[in-house]
Amino acid sequence: MGQDASPVFSARGLCKTYGSGEAIVYALRDLDLDIWNGEFVVLLGPSGSGKSTLLNILGGLDAPTSGHASWRDHELTGASEAELTRYRREHVGFVFQFYNLIPSLTVEENVELVASIAENPMKPVEALALVGLSHRLRHFPSQLSGGEQQRVAVARAIVKRPDALLCDEPTGALDVETGKLVLAALARANAELGATTIVITHNSAIAGMANRVLRLGHGRIVADERNTTLMRPEELSW
Numbered sequence: 001m002g003q004d005a006s007p008v009f010s011a012r013g014l015c016k017t018y019g020s021g022e023a024i025v026y027a028l029r030d031l032d033l034d035i036w037n038g039e040f041v042v043l044l045g046p047s048g049s050g051k052s053t054l055l056n057i058l059g060g061l062d063a064p065t066s067g068h069a070s071w072r073d074h075e076l077t078g079a080s081e082a083e084l085t086r087y088r089r090e091h092v093g094f095v096f097q098f099y100n101l102i103p104s105l106t107v108e109e110n111v112e113l114v115a116s117i118a119e120n121p122m123k124p125v126e127a128l129a130l131v132g133l134s135h136r137l138r139h140f141p142s143q144l145s146g147g148e149q150q151r152v153a154v155a156r157a158i159v160k161r162p163d164a165l166l167c168d169e170p171t172g173a174l175d176v177e178t179g180k181l182v183l184a185a186l187a188r189a190n191a192e193l194g195a196t197t198i199v200i201t202h203n204s205a206i207a208g209m210a211n212r213v214l215r216l217g218h219g220r221i222v223a224d225e226r227n228t229t230l231m232r233p234e235e236l237s238w
């Protein structure tokens with residue numbers, strides 16, 4: 001893991017509220033955070049604690065109500081829609097709980113779609129090899145298991161060689177063994193591409209494979225811990 005002098009993601013006084021007056025909901029409350037290059041961060045916390053809101057702001061999908069968030073020397077807060085679109089396209093790979101593959105395209109074509117608009121992509125077959133799916137290139141999503149479809153989604157996220165890989169409940173819909181294969185694909189992308197990786201999960205067992213574990217509670221970071229020994233995804237149990 002690299003430790004540059006400055007963080008890749010930085011947040012200061014981040015607040016996100018919905019509604020107003022007595023009905024106001026605080027999704028994030030005055031949150032400060034630094035994430036360093038190449039880290040594999042697991043973000044834990046109860047439902048409603050602000051995990052997705054934080055990830056979406058760091059990924060340029062959402063804007064805070066107040067405070068600042070930046071990626072390297074790019075201020076994300078206050079950036080125009082066009083700037084955020086470019087930031088997402090050039091620098092960020094997303095993986096969500098549901099895979100959102102295009103059913104009428106093959107596995108390879110789904111990944112090619114993103115490669116075709118990226119600046120310096122790897123070949124789709126390389127990305128699919130990284131997630132262990134070299135043998136399913138010509139299949140359609142409906143011919144794959146949920147875990148295989150999620151690994152296609154990981155390949156689609158990494159084919160552009162993103163600087164950051166942001167994952168919201170990537171194993172939420174999967175059984176244990178399949179979930180571990182997806183986690184192994186994420187760990188490999190983090191190690192081999194150096195993509196700074198943030199994974200939201202409700203499953204605290206996954207924290208064992210992270211360099212760093214952040215816990216959110218009521219819109220704040222309530223614990224920030226580093227693991228000295230890392231478990232491999234296949235060693236995790238839940």
Ligand SMILES: Nc1ncnc2c1ncn2[C@@H]1O[C@H](COP(=O)(O)OP(=O)(O)OP(=O)(O)O)[C@@H](O)[C@H]1O
Nearest residue numbers: 018025026027045046047048049050051052053054
């Ligand atoms: N569009 C919205 N309108 C109103 N309230 C919202 C909206 N989006 C999020 N919230 C509220 O903000 C808070 C934080 O939501 P967020 O989705 O970030 O939590 P989370 O920790 O990711 O939850 P979960 O684990 O259930 O996905 C919650 O109380 C949620 O109800």
